[in-house]
Structure formats: structure tokens, C-alpha cells
Amino acid sequence: MLGKSKGVGESVSDVGGASGAGSVASEKTIIVPDRTSAFKELYGLAVVGRTVDLETLVDFNKLLKIAKTEFSRLHYLGGLSVLISFADEASAKRFLDSRGVWGPWFNKLEMWGGQSLPLERVAWLKLIGIPLHLLDMDVLMKVGELFGKVLHIPKISDGEQDLSIFRVGVLAEEASRIREAVTLKWKNRSFRVWVEEE
Structure with missing residues (x-):
């Protein structure tokens, strides 16, 4: 009987020991340097959040326009998550502080600072x-x-x-x-x- 396949980020161990008989092929691994930090230029200028449902995600650009929210870019991150960048730090903070606007749209919203997001x-x-x-x-x-x-x-x-x-x-x-x-x-x-x- 086959076991559950391993997901991204899960390790695969050798079940057959050192001999290799009956072993599971191991994943390929890349060591990423600690200094790597993509989208660093958006720290403090962007917010990242998870929308409440699929309909909100699909209509998100329209919702921002209805709320007259001025933003620079909108990036889809997978699952129900989006990254919204602004022209300056003050605009990003103002949006984050206006829970009355984004509250019905997001389960969670926070300033982008290079944090890891779940695979969804x-x-x-x-x-x-x-x-x-x-x-x-x-x-x-x-x-x-x-x-x-x-x-x-x-x-x-x-x-x-x-x-x-x-x-x-x-x-x-x-x-x-x-x-x-x-x-x-x-x-x-x-x-x-x-x-x-x-």
C-alpha cells in the first residue's frame, strides 16, 4: 500500500538504511544564502493579506477602486493571498490602519517585511x-x-x-x-x- 506523498518542505528519509535496498529517492536540496531577500524594496511599502473567500479575491481590483484606494501594484501570491504595494510608507500604513475599509475583505493583513507565507x-x-x-x-x-x-x-x-x-x-x-x-x-x-x- 502506498503512503501519502511528501509535500513541499517535508523531508524524505531513507527507509532502507545505508545499503540503499528499499530506499526512497531523496529530494534535491538547494542551500539559499541567508542574505537572500527578494522584494526587499517593498518592505514598509506593501501589505500582504489573505482574502476571506474566492469571490473577494476575484473582485479585489474592483473593490480597491470602489474604495478609492490608491495603490501602485497588486500581486497575486497563490491561494487566497495578495500583495498590495503603495507609492510610499505613509500610504501603506494608512491602508493598514483603515480596518473599516479592508476588514470585510481579509482574514489577515500585515505589513510586508519578508515573512514566509504558507503554501496555498x-x-x-x-x-x-x-x-x-x-x-x-x-x-x-x-x-x-x-x-x-x-x-x-x-x-x-x-x-x-x-x-x-x-x-x-x-x-x-x-x-x-x-x-x-x-x-x-x-x-x-x-x-x-x-x-x-x-
């Missing part, structure tokens, strides 16, 4: 083969939750012509693409569903 990414999963009698939003949610925080569940309607595939959006915390089978157990039966990242 939005993954769109195709769920293939859910039996018609189990095609329920709660079932879609439970399958999605196996792979991360669910960001989007499609509405199931009578007008839908293709009931063989549904797309669910999740906030994944691993870099590897998702491709695996999930078993749905119902009463005394089991149904295999295929989950594949688009």
Missing part, C-alpha cells in the same frame, strides 16, 4: 462518476474537503444536462497535482469516484 493554491477538481442517487451538495462538499478547504461548490439544478462531472474549488496546501480515486460508502455498497485537478 486554488485547485479546481473534476469529480467524475458520482452516482445520480448520491449527487448531493453535501456529498460534493465532503469529497472536496478531503483535498483542502472548499471554496466553491456548484449548484445542482434540474436544468443541468451533464450530470457526470462536477467542478469543486478547494484551497490546497500541497504543490503536487491532485489525481486520485475516492470511495463513497452508502448503505452496504461502495462507489468509486475519480477526482482530477484541472
Whole structure:
């Protein structure tokens, strides 16, 4: 039986000992010099934050314009995170201090100072083969939750012509693409569903 694959940042150990028999291939490693600090020029001039949901992320540029927030650049960082840079330190601090403006948009917002951010990414999963009698939003949610925080569940309607595939959006915390089978157990039966990242 295969174990869970290692994510980014996790170490892989040699399970076979010094002989190498039965060992797991080790990851490649790069030693990054301590002095490395990308985007250092934005320290104090930018804020980094995690939006509350996918809809806010998609509409973020529009929200900043509606709030008449003057900013220099907006960078998407993966998952639900963005970096907003400003022309000067005073503008960045003013935005950070105006919680009444950004409070509904962010779970967390802080000044950019070179801190590490968690690996997160939005993954769109195709769920293939859910039996018609189990095609329920709660079932879609439970399958999605196996792979991360669910960001989007499609509405199931009578007008839908293709009931063989549904797309669910999740906030994944691993870099590897998702491709695996999930078993749905119902009463005394089991149904295999295929989950594949688009």
C-alpha cells in the first residue's frame, strides 16, 4: 500500500538504511544564502493579506477602486493571498490602519517585511462518476474537503444536462497535482469516484 506523498518542505528519509535496498529517492536540496531577500524594496511599502473567500479575491481590483484606494501594484501570491504595494510608507500604513475599509475583505493583513507565507493554491477538481442517487451538495462538499478547504461548490439544478462531472474549488496546501480515486460508502455498497485537478 502506498503512503501519502511528501509535500513541499517535508523531508524524505531513507527507509532502507545505508545499503540503499528499499530506499526512497531523496529530494534535491538547494542551500539559499541567508542574505537572500527578494522584494526587499517593498518592505514598509506593501501589505500582504489573505482574502476571506474566492469571490473577494476575484473582485479585489474592483473593490480597491470602489474604495478609492490608491495603490501602485497588486500581486497575486497563490491561494487566497495578495500583495498590495503603495507609492510610499505613509500610504501603506494608512491602508493598514483603515480596518473599516479592508476588514470585510481579509482574514489577515500585515505589513510586508519578508515573512514566509504558507503554501496555498486554488485547485479546481473534476469529480467524475458520482452516482445520480448520491449527487448531493453535501456529498460534493465532503469529497472536496478531503483535498483542502472548499471554496466553491456548484449548484445542482434540474436544468443541468451533464450530470457526470462536477467542478469543486478547494484551497490546497500541497504543490503536487491532485489525481486520485475516492470511495463513497452508502448503505452496504461502495462507489468509486475519480477526482482530477484541472
